[in-house]
Amino acid sequence: MDFRQISAAERTATMFPLTSYAFQPSPWPAADEERYRERARFNETAVSLIAEEDGQALAAVAAYRLRQNVRGLVHDMAGVASVASHPSARRRGLVRALLERLLGQMREEGSAVSVLYPFRPSFYARFGFVGVPRYRTATFAPEGLGHLVRAELPGEVERLAMVDGFDAYTQLTHRLLEARHGFSVFDATRAEMFRDDEVWLAVARSEGEVVGAVRYRINEYGADLIAEDLLTTGPLGRALLLQFFARHVDQVARVSVTISTDEVPELWGTDLAVTTEGRVSHPRKGGPMVRVLDMPALSGTPVGAGDVTIEIPDDEWVGGVWRLSSEGGRLVVAKGGNPAATLTVGGFSALLYGVLDPVEVFTRGLGVLSPEAIAPLTSLFPRQMPYIFSDF
Template identity: 50%
Template sequence: MTIRRVLADERLSTSFPLQAYAFESSPITDSRAGEFRAYLPYNDGNRTLVVEKDGVTLATASAIPMRQNLRGRVQTMAGVAGVATHPLARRQGHIRALLRQLLDEMRDEGHPLSALWPFRPSFYERFGYVGLPKARTASFAVADLASLLRADLPGEVVWERIGTGYPTWREFTERCLRDRHGFALFPEYRAVALRDRDEHWLLTARAGGTVTGAVTYRIDEHGGTLTAEDLLTTDPYARMSLLQFLARHVDQVTTARVRIPVDELPELWLTDLDVHVEARMTRPDSSPPMARLLSVDALAGLPVGAGRVRVKLTGDRWLAGSHLLDGTTGTLQVVTGPAATAVAPPVATLTSAGLSALAYGVLDPVEVSLRGLGDVPVDAATELRRLFPRQLPYLFADF
């Protein structure tokens, strides 16, 4: 059995067939298999590894070189995707071996963060990943937006196909990446698939020529549903302008379904809006995303609170040792080695998932202990809470 990296056309006979079996209806037709070649350019920069034995591909996993905002600083991130195993080779440890090598290589290339959408969260928790909030879906009758038709809102909205408006969309998501904790973006070679497929409308809200909100959407049929992807806005005017546009579809569609981040409150958008907000978690097709630190270097220089604590990292391949986390200047200093033990602040013992949960802002230090992700005494919990206040990440990128 060997693990090797595959490139270009090799994916057609190695990784792609396994991924198609794992994530699509099967068996696929010959015509569907022919579409694989058209998908190759969008995988060109991925790092794809396979396990092989006697010329047969047994398992595959890929990492997409992405970027993610962690507490206000954009860093490189390994987006793990396309994890699949031959049906006759499952539960034999192939994925564990692949992930260890894949994350080794991505970390060595300078990716201090990693994120993924898991088929089973508990499996990836053993690899140091921790769950992030899942985006919600707000569903409502378009007729309930009628009051917005009378609203006099500043700015304008622009409506176009995504194939035409893609540069505007990309530029706006780049701004969101800089401004929003947890936000992540595909590399350009992967992101342009949205433009090339050209299967969505793009709606943008603009003020003074600057884009302040954007959403992509599709309509299934007359009298049916308008399904919008992530509603991205920078202020309430932009949100209301986009919703006002949806209100104009009252005689065309019955329902709108809009994906929203966890800090959006659609129940407060309008009075008498009958809205259903849902975040459904099921295995294996609809689990919340997960993320982890691959290096403590990801923490150095982050804007943090004035806490000071020593963390002992345990049970992980990539995060280990004793580190002093000092935020007394407002910028996190990470001290490693003898200097980390020369002072005596409170001490917490953390797994990689525990430290990642604190850095991403998804768990309180007490919850880290309760979840079995570390041992956090009361004094250390106080300092960690000061360093890493609760902050909800919004993992925009959909793998």
């Protein structure tokens, strides 16, 4: 068995048959393969690994290069994707071997954290990944926002083709990267893939500044307006985009929009009837999972007060004894000390990302904590739900 990294050009002959069989309707038309080949340039910066036997690719994994905000500190991030194997090669440990190589390489190249969307969370939990919230979807009839049609808001919304609004959209996502916990963006090479998407883009501006944007499409007259992530810098951007949706009252039956966990759609209007749903199922709609790849890189993270030493056993990249303390509201990570808690990689990652508190880490079987460790860990890493924006 040969494990090797392949170029973007090689992906069509090696990875495409595996990932298409795993994730797409098959057999696939020749046009799908040609489109994949044409879009190879968007994978130039990805790290793609395959397991090959007698010249045939039997398993594959890849990582896209992203940047992610974790509690206010932006890191290089490895977005794991394209995990697939040939049916005859499954249950042979090939994916496990490839993932271990991939995560190690991405850490060496500077990625401090990693995220993926699992087909089965328990499989990736063995690699130290832990679940974080999946986005929510709000669905409502546009007449429920009728009050906004009459509102005089200090701004306007422009409807553009994605290709025309791509630069404004990209600038907004990079602004949100600096501001929102969990938010992530692709590197410039991968991001270009979305420039020519056949979707509408609504861009909200106030005094010339972009304060919101949302990608969307309309299925047909009298049907639904399907919107993607409602990206805003604050309440004004949200109000402008919702006002834009409301103006479709005689065109569409419902609006469906993707929102973060901190949005409260039932408060968008007095008579707004809305269904807010967060659906997680497997293998198609798994919630994202995250893990830490580099402990020292976390120094400088905005945190609360506290000083505690933890041990993370049996991990190639972050294993060891670590003292975690706060100086001036910033995390300091140092080697050594007397551990007051033993945490798995997933347990520590859950604390860092703010999705579990120390008691929940214990009850989930992700760590063993002495009573004196609970208070400083709770203070250092208060609950803070991340919004994982980039989907891959």
